[in-house]
Amino acid sequence: METVKIDIHPKEIIRRNEEKKNKFNFVKAIFLDIFLVFYSILVLHRIFYYRFVLDLRDIPFSWTQILVVLIISIAAGTAWTFTRTSLSCKLFGIAKNNKVTKWTVELFAWFLFDITFIAGWVVTKVSIVDIFSPEGIRGANRIFGAMFNPEFGIFDDALSAIIETIYLALIATLISIPPTFILSFFTARNLMKDTLLAKSIYYVLRVILNFIRSIEPLIWAIIFSVWVGIGPYAGMIALLIHTIASNAKLYSEAIEGIEEGPIEAIAATGANKVQIVWYAVVPQIILPFLSFTIYRWDINVRMATIIGLVGGGGIGTMLMQYQGLARWHEVGLIILMIAIVVWVMDYISAKIREAIY
Amino acid sequence: MLLKVENLNKVYKSGVHALKGVNFEVRQGEFLVVIGLSGSGKSTLLRCINRLLEPTSGHIYFNGKDISHVKGEELRRVHQQIAMVFQQFNLIKRRSVLKNVIAGRLASIGTLDSLLGKFTSDIYDDARESLRIVGIEDKADERADSLSGGQQQRVAIARSLMQKPQLLLADEPVASLDPATSNSVMQYFERINKEFGTTVICNLHFLSLVRRYATRVIALRDGLIIYEGSPNEINEEWFRTIYGEEAEEVEIR
Numbered sequence: 001m002e003t004v005k006i007d008i009h010p011k012e013i014i015r016r017n018e019e020k021k022n023k024f025n026f027v028k029a030i031f032l033d034i035f036l037v038f039y040s041i042l043v044l045h046r047i048f049y050y051r052f053v054l055d056l057r058d059i060p061f062s063w064t065q066i067l068v069v070l071i072i073s074i075a076a077g078t079a080w081t082f083t084r085t086s087l088s089c090k091l092f093g094i095a096k097n098n099k100v101t102k103w104t105v106e107l108f109a110w111f112l113f114d115i116t117f118i119a120g121w122v123v124t125k126v127s128i129v130d131i132f133s134p135e136g137i138r139g140a141n142r143i144f145g146a147m148f149n150p151e152f153g154i155f156d157d158a159l160s161a162i163i164e165t166i167y168l169a170l171i172a173t174l175i176s177i178p179p180t181f182i183l184s185f186f187t188a189r190n191l192m193k194d195t196l197l198a199k200s201i202y203y204v205l206r207v208i209l210n211f212i213r214s215i216e217p218l219i220w221a222i223i224f225s226v227w228v229g230i231g232p233y234a235g236m237i238a239l240l241i242h243t244i245a246s247n248a249k250l251y252s253e254a255i256e257g258i259e260e261g262p263i264e265a266i267a268a269t270g271a272n273k274v275q276i277v278w279y280a281v282v283p284q285i286i287l288p289f290l291s292f293t294i295y296r297w298d299i300n301v302r303m304a305t306i307i308g309l310v311g312g313g314g315i316g317t318m319l320m321q322y323q324g325l326a327r328w329h330e331v332g333l334i335i336l337m338i339a340i341v342v343w344v345m346d347y348i349s350a351k352i353r354e355a356i357y
Numbered sequence: 358m359l360l361k362v363e364n365l366n367k368v369y370k371s372g373v374h375a376l377k378g379v380n381f382e383v384r385q386g387e388f389l390v391v392i393g394l395s396g397s398g399k400s401t402l403l404r405c406i407n408r409l410l411e412p413t414s415g416h417i418y419f420n421g422k423d424i425s426h427v428k429g430e431e432l433r434r435v436h437q438q439i440a441m442v443f444q445q446f447n448l449i450k451r452r453s454v455l456k457n458v459i460a461g462r463l464a465s466i467g468t469l470d471s472l473l474g475k476f477t478s479d480i481y482d483d484a485r486e487s488l489r490i491v492g493i494e495d496k497a498d499e500r501a502d503s504l505s506g507g508q509q510q511r512v513a514i515a516r517s518l519m520q521k522p523q524l525l526l527a528d529e530p531v532a533s534l535d536p537a538t539s540n541s542v543m544q545y546f547e548r549i550n551k552e553f554g555t556t557v558i559c560n561l562h563f564l565s566l567v568r569r570y571a572t573r574v575i576a577l578r579d580g581l582i583i584y585e586g587s588p589n590e591i592n593e594e595w596f597r598t599i600y601g602e603e604a605e606e607v608e609i610r
Contacts, residue, residue: 014372261445262448264443265516267409268436268440269461270437278472
């Protein structure tokens with residue numbers, strides 16, 4: 001039997017760990033300081049100088065300018081980290097004799113919040129004038145008036161379209177369950193922390209799923225309407241992919257939140273990894289999984305109507321057609337039906353989820 | 358010698374030095390009780406012995422074999438031979454009592470059979486026998502979380518019996534129970550120790566329980582053993598050394 005020999009004194013291990021942590025934190029502090037300087041200069045320069053001082057309506061974009069700001073902030077930020085006034089050193093708690101007080105940190109936080117808010121206001125082109133223009137209000141009035149007088153002539157078509165939408169959402173949700181279930185175990189940190197291989201799988205899967213989730217189902221629907229042709233099938237695949245990615249995250253978070261005790265207890269009986277998951281993890285997460293999935297069906301019905309707008313089939317496609325023809329009475333009926341179905345789905349899913357717990 | 362712990366050190370990633378060179382031996386059939394304040398390293402010690410934790414340095418010899426750094430299949434065999442009962446019972450709440458007890462036997466059931474829930478009649482018989490030993494065979498089909506605290510801990514003991522362990526560890530098994538229930542649960546440990554000759558190592562808080570059940574006591578303070586001997590030799594002075602100057606013994610019977 002081979003045993004691992006550990007010759008260094010435990011105190012030495014503690015000291016080394018501490019040192020390693022401090023070094024790592026110092027690097028992080030440098031990056032944070034650089035970022036703070038970069039962000040402040042960039043926002044002040046672009047928003048305040050161009051917009052308020054020079055009063056330009058459109059802010060010009062230039063890579064050279066950004067590069068210059070970046071170089072300045074790398075120099076200034078790095079230098080800042082080495083002084084005793086470094087904000088990041090204070091935040092990471094690594095600087096000795098740091099002069100930064102709690103008050104300074106708060107002041108700087110307020111400064112960052114304020115310039116961000118003002119920048120957001122400018123970028124969004126918020127305008128009080130536009131929302132109260134008489135011409136605009138007249139147009140809105142016309143559409144609202146038509147929509148509150150729905151045209152019931154297309155009721156039969158709309159009904160079959162909305163049934164298509166509900167089934168599309170249901171199938172996407174049902175098919176998503178097995179792959180999501182399996183994926184969630186591989187993306188739960190508490191189950192994947194033991195070996196390097198497990199950690200790598202965890203990170204790779206997380207990155208892929210985050211990527212998939214960050215692309216809206218709307219975009220997926222555009223891709224799949226080209227791939228498999230316009231219609232409910234494309235919409236279903238789009239929803240399916242997004243559902244897997246989103247629910248895998250929710251499921252794995254549920255797994256990360258379970259009691260560790262039963263896992264420890266089952267591990268202590270000599271059970272293997274699969275048995276530990278099946279006996280100590282699964283019983284704890286079955287109900288949250290079910291609840292998330294039902295809620296997701298509800299979300300998918302709402303999303304399915306939107307996806308229809310880009311050729312994903314169902315009621316959304318119909319809505320887009322009538323909207324394109326500016327036939328607001330028909331649009332009114334479709335919106336009314338969507339609202340009723342969404343409301344009913346919301347109610348049913350809430351009731352089912354209540355009953356489960 | 359069933360268990361020999363040699364210069365055991367455990368440093369957590371957080372930098373906490375929980376065990377600072379612990380040495381002791383345990384003979385077959387002993388009922389060893391570990392006492393000490395919260396944070397003195399009692400739990401860490403038990404978790405190192407059954408290798409839920411890997412010690413930082415030092416050695417643990419179980420049946421003469423060094424198990425301090427075993428891995429994989431060998432580690433699972435160590436888990437199987439050294440059973441553990443926890444303060445929080447750690448049952449699977451939504452499953453039946455019987456299923457919880459059967460879980461103690463997982464190590465000798467194939468993965469596929471355990472996924473499908475296919476157990477031989479021997480296993481069912483053993484599970485019911487274990488429940489009979491702790492006196493709750495009539496609760497076999499109830500959900501684990503419908504039982505009282507004392508009953509849940511007895512289910513946990515039955516689960517550990519399914520492992521047919523050579524060594525039974527108990528980490529403050531009665532700390533979340535009331536005094537009357539505590540005593541009745543402790544009696545099951547005593548019975549297992551006396552009738553089956555299973556060696557028991559148990560973390561306890563109440564000295565009245567320690568004096569009643571322990572054949573030998575070790576006391577930990579700041580990760581070091583400061584007392585080792587008979588439970589009856591712990592006098593007022595030792596008590597203050599172990600639990601600090603402020604301590605005063607409370608009597609709970």
